[in-house]
Amino acid sequence: MGDNQNGTLRLHRRGLFQASAAAAAAASLAACADLDEGPEGTAAGSDELADLLPTYTPYEGGLEPDLPGQPDGTVTPGYLSRPEAPEQVVTEPVMTTGEDITAITPLWNPTPPGLPGNSYFTAVNEILGGTVVFNIADGNNYVDKITTTLAGGDVPDMFQIPGWEIIKLSDFTEAANELFADLSPYLAGDKAAADYPLLASYPTAAWAMGVFGGKLLGIPWERSPYTNALFTRQDLLDGLGLGEHPKDLEELLALAEEVNDPSANRWAFASLDQTVQEAMGVPTLWKVEDGKLVHKFETEAFAAAIEYTRQVFDKGLVHPDYVADRSTNAKEIIGSGQGLFFEDGVGAWHEMYQTYRGVEGFDLQIVDPLAREAGGTPTIWRDDPAGMFTFIKKDLSEERIKECLRVANWCSAPYETLEYDLVSDGVEGVHFTVDAEGVPQRTELGQTEVAPTYMFLSGRANANNKFQYPGMVERLHEWETNAAAFLDPSPFQGLRVEMPSDLSAENEPMTEACHEIYRGQRDVSEWATIVDDWRAKVGDAAREYYTKIAEDNDRL
Structure with missing residues (x-):
């Protein structure tokens, strides 16, 4: 699951409509018309939202991790085996109204067969006591599904919307307040622990991210604080005799030039952008400099990152599909062996192993954070405590909302439970078997029918448990331990800040402007003017907004 930004879209209340993504991307920043007045944004700490949120009640029981995590979530607990006897934790009836639940969820893998011809769906629905009818959409273009659905106003009973898509919708x-149910009456305080105890086990900071416009609307999916990582086809590097990973940007460029060979249909990069910015020391969004807020666009580090990335493009080190279209599926370029490095969310690691399990010798490895230069330190962007959200339709009856919450509670069962097994892999002996080493192995039927679907109806506690891929648990634990030391000390850490709509609306044009420079459609020297235009249009006003938040919360 990567950061594939396809367009900045504006949704208007009542008369919702979809703006042209192509027009938004192509328009010059200086020539854009003023944006319509939108929400001014909100900011609050978890303590200020306490009356809206569930009281944190940890899940008791289960396995002790083999590799301990950190209480602050910077290192995920690691599990090197599957429990011998997973426990069932939900014994009460889940779906009781006799009505189907409709759901829209994303998928970054091949779409499985639907009902009635999918025994995985049938088995899970039998346990739930009713039928969940999925409308599965392509994750790479999911923003299109979201905007079309929200514009029409006919939302499903349960709707999974990732945070990285939300920021594109001004x-x-x-x-959301128009279409989705307020969940506080069902979950606030001790209500969640009494009726939906697995939902109550989510961290308070994650639940705070589900507040939109002062109402608890989204069931959060807790996530580690890392937005992305750089990955490489280790088997291809080793085959070239160049298996050692680079430590800084100079080494990365030298290695890229050595492995790049278009005549052999091989390029160094399938995608590249954010990795360079982090290596250069670009902050997540804002940094404090001389007592004032400075946006990442305004930093010398960002300008240096643009110049470096343009150099990589100019040298022909980037796959032409990505050069032509930054929303191209870099995973396919890597899976086919046409690219050696790409950047994506950390979760893409195990997804790639599942997708390309049939590629002989396929070995994808994560690269430790790169420094700008030898002896330097990167800035690792700090992600929000929750990254995806499940929303429930607003005009459902109280009993139907409770039923959806029971489904979400069931789907959020943590690792080492029967429910987790069923959601993740299906029925043992049908969709997966457990081999001599205790590793679940998908059957041929499981490979066809089981796909991430029910898991997107809720969240779940973080667990580093992909031990079926040798060395992955240990390596990811090592990578997070290393990266944690470089996490951005954001001045807004611990605050739930909803970005003003006019600022979020400029995410896409600014991102596209960067890529126009990378592609050679604009000169590197234009970046200063682009930033000046951004500052005049929204940047200075955004600084005032964020400065007030920082001052009100003693961050400045």
Whole structure:
């Protein structure tokens, strides 16, 4: 699951409509018309939102991790084996109304067969006591599905919307309050622990991220604080006799030039952008400099990152599909062996092993954070405590909302439970078997029918447990331990800040402007003017907004 930004779209209350993504991307920043007045954004700490949120009640029981995590979530607990006897933790009836639940969820893998011809769906629905009818959409273009659905106003009973898509929708908060149910009456305080105890086990900071416009609308999926990582086809590097990973940007460029060979249909990079910015020391969003807030666009580090990335493009080290279209599926380039490095979310690691399990010798490895230069330190962007959200339709009856919450509670069962097994791999002996080493192995039927679907109806506690891929648990634990030391000390850490709509609306044009420079459509020297235009249009106003938040919360 990567950061594939396809367009900045505006959603208007009542008369929702979809703006042209192509027009937004192509328009010059200086020539853009003023944006419509949108939500001004909100900011609050978890303590200020306490009356809206569930009281944190940890799940008791289960396995002790083999590799301990950190209480602050910077290192995920690691499990090197499957429990011998997973326990069932939900014994009460789940679906009781006799009505189907409709759901829209994303998928970054091949779409499985639907009902009635999918025994995985049938088995899970039998346990739930009813039928969940999935509308599965392509994750790479999921923003299109979201905007079309929100624009029409006919949302499903349960709707999974990732945070990285929400930031592209400038008036999402207004639309969400119009279309989705307020969950506080069902979950606030001790209510969740009494009726939905697995939901109550989510961290308070994750639940705070589900507040939009002062209402608890989204069931959060807790996530580690890392936005992305750099990965490489280790088997291809080893085959070239160049298996050692680079430590800094100079080494990365030298290695890229050595492995790049278009005549052999091989390029160094399938995608590249954010990795360079982090190596250069670009902050997540804002940094404090001389007592004032400085946006990442305004930093010398960002300008240096643009110049470096343009150099990589100019040298022909990037796959032409990505050069032509930054939303191209870099995973396919890597899986086919046409690229050796790409950047994506950390979760893409195990997804790639599942997708390309049939590629002989396939070995994908994560690269430790790169420094700008030898002896330097990167800035690792700090992600929000929750990254995906499940919303429930607003006009459902109280009993139907409770039923959806029971489904979400069931789907959020943690690792080492029967429910987790069923959601993740299906029925043992049908969709997976457990080999002599205790590793679940998908059967041929499981490979066809089981796909991430029910898991997107909720969240779940973080667990580093992909031990079926040798060395992955240990390596990811090592990578997180290393990266944790470089996490951005954001001045807004611990605050739930909803970005003003006019600022979020500029994410896409600014991102596209960067890529126009990378592609050679604009000169590197234009970046200063682009930033000046951004500052005049929204940047200075955004600084005032964020400065007030920082001052009100003693961050400045």
